[in-house]
Amino acid sequence: MPEADVVQVVFVDAADGAVFGRSDLPAAQLPDSFEVATTLQIGDATWSVERAEPPSAAQFRARGTLRLTLRKVELVSPRDILYSLPTICDALPSLDGTAGDHAGYDMHEDDWRQVEMVDAGLANVVGAQLHAVRAIYEEHVRRADDGRLIGFTSIHVRTQPADPLPGSVSWRRLSSLLPPPDATVGFGGRAGGVPGSFAVAVGPVVLYGIAHDDAVRVLGLRLEPTPPREGGPDPVACLREVMRSFNVVLVDWCRCAMVGPDTVGEYLAAVGPA
Numbered sequence: 001m002p003e004a005d006v007v008q009v010v011f012v013d014a015a016d017g018a019v020f021g022r023s024d025l026p027a028a029q030l031p032d033s034f035e036v037a038t039t040l041q042i043g044d045a046t047w048s049v050e051r052a053e054p055p056s057a058a059q060f061r062a063r064g065t066l067r068l069t070l071r072k073v074e075l076v077s078p079r080d081i082l083y084s085l086p087t088i089c090d091a092l093p094s095l096d097g098t099a100g101d102h103a104g105y106d107m108h109e110d111d112w113r114q115v116e117m118v119d120a121g122l123a124n125v126v127g128a129q130l131h132a133v134r135a136i137y138e139e140h141v142r143r144a145d146d147g148r149l150i151g152f153t154s155i156h157v158r159t160q161p162a163d164p165l166p167g168s169v170s171w172r173r174l175s176s177l178l179p180p181p182d183a184t185v186g187f188g189g190r191a192g193g194v195p196g197s198f199a200v201a202v203g204p205v206v207l208y209g210i211a212h213d214d215a216v217r218v219l220g221l222r223l224e225p226t227p228p229r230e231g232g233p234d235p236v237a238c239l240r241e242v243m244r245s246f247n248v249v250l251v252d253w254c255r256c257a258m259v260g261p262d263t264v265g266e267y268l269a270a271v272g273p274a
Contacts, residue, residue, distance in 0.1 A: 003027065003058075003062055004027060004061055004062075004063075004064035005026065005028075006024050006025065006026060006027065006064075007024070007025055007026075007027050007030060007060055007061065007064055007065065007066050008022070008023075008024055008065045009022065009023050009024070009025050009030075009066045009067075009068060010065070010067045011023070011042070011068055011070060012067065012068065012069045012070065013069075013070065013071075013072070014050045014051075014069050014070060014071040015071065015072070021042070027057070027061050030057060030060070030066070031057070032056070032057045033055060033056050033057065034049050034052030034068075035055050035056070037049075038052075040068075040070065042070075045072055046072070047070035047071065047072055047073060048070065048071050048073055049068055049069070049070055050069045050070065050071050051068075052066065052067070052068055052069075053066070053067040053068075053069075054066070081153075082142055082150060082151030082152060082153060083151055083152040083153075083154070083155040084151055084152075085114075085152070085254060086133050086136040086137060086140075086152050086155065086156060086254055087114075087129075087132075087133045087136065087155060087156040087157070087158055087253050087254060088110050088112075088114075088155060088158070089112050089113040089157075089158050089253075090158055091159070091162070092109055092112055092187075093112075093194045093195075093197070093210060093218075094194070094195070095186070095187070095190060095192035095193060095194060095195075096193055096194075096195050104182075104183030104184040104185060104186050104193050104197075104199065105182065105184065105185050105186070105206065105208060106185075106186045106187065106188060107185065107187065107188075107208070107222065108187070108188055109187050112220070113158075113164075113218060113220050114220075114252070114253055114254055115220060115221045115222065115251070115252045115253070116164060116218065116220045116250075116251055116253075117164070117219040117220075117221070117242070117246075117248040117249070117250055117251075118161060118164040118165070118248060118249055118250075118251050119161075119164065119165055119166055119168045119246075119247065120247045120248060120249050121166075121168075121247075122161050122164065122166075123249075123258075125160050125161045126161070126249075126251055126258055127258075128160070129158055129160055130251075130253070130256050130258065132156045133156050133253060133254070133256050134256050135156070136152055136154060136156050137152075139154075140152050140153045140154040141153075158253065163217070164217075164218065164219075165215075165216055165217060165218070165219060165246075165248065167215055168246050168247065168248065169215070169216035169219060169246045169248070170214050170216070170246075171211040171213075171214050171215065171216050172214055173245065173246075174211075174216055174219075174242065174246070177238065177241050177242055178200045178202065178207065178233075178238065179200055179201065179202060179232065179233065180200070181198040181199060181200050182199050182200060182201055183198075183199045184197045184198065184199065185198070185199055185208050185209075185210075194210060195210075196210045196211055196212050196217075197209065198210075198211060201232075202232065202233055202235045202238045202239075203232055203233070203234070203235040204223050204224055204225070204235065204272060205223060205224075205235040205238075205239065206221070206223075206224055207219060207220070207221055208220050208221075208222065219248070221239075221250065223268070223271065223272050235268065236264060236265040236268060239261070239264050239268075240261040240262075240264055240265075243260070243261035243264065244261050250264060250267065252267070252271070255271070
């Protein structure tokens with residue numbers, strides 16, 4: 001069967017199923033396949049192709065007809081975009097690229113270093129970053145009529161402290177204060193893990209980070225809604241020992257909190273899983 005040089009195209013609006021246009025188009029102007037995401041410009045509007053019948057050029061050229069079900073792309077004003085977090089860490093560690101799903105401790109990229117240990121000597125750096133996060137709460141917050149937080153119109157991307165533990169935490173000493181590491185760290189099921197990473201569960205607290213040789217470069221903290229292991233170490237006592245041993249403070253960037261060892265128990269009680 002000879003292929004048609006011109007294809008009769010019917011345009012259907014996915015919103016209501018109504019036909020809103022017909023056109024005879026040169027076959028050469030149509031894509032080879034609609035099986036990949038495709039958009040069309042019709043007049044001043046942009047439309048995404050939800051379904052093409054038939055989907056391939058060989059088929060609609062042979063038939064001489066093509067039915068496209070389209071959905072109009074609605075542009076969103078940048079002023080209407082809201083962020084769910086007031087701040088995120090700028091730098092993410094690379095993955096080792098191992099094929100297959102990561103079988104270690106997975107976390108969302110946005111959670112990386114949201115709560116972390118920082119050398120107490122970097123208090124001025126921490127203070128400047130917390131000031132910027134507070135400005136997001138004060139100047140870029142969107143709330144419902146009842147005061148409930150909806151989101152943020154801007155976000156503070158933290159570039160400092162780039163090195164939160166400048167040679168102050170020894171991996172050998174830290175590992176002697178904690179249970180054995182459970183896993184390496186990965187992001188959201190992506191292939192591979194973070195080289196040199198570790199994750200250690202201490203009750204509902206998971207301490208994670210990166211260590212190279214004997215130097216711990218990152219030491220983050222997350223709270224998981226899981227029951228503590230029987231006979232495991234007390235998380236408050238464990239964190240206090242870690243913080244006092246290495247002269248570090250706990251910084252919760254999203255809550256604008258800097259916590260010392262004497263008050264870490266109150267912090268965990270306030271933010272811990274129910």
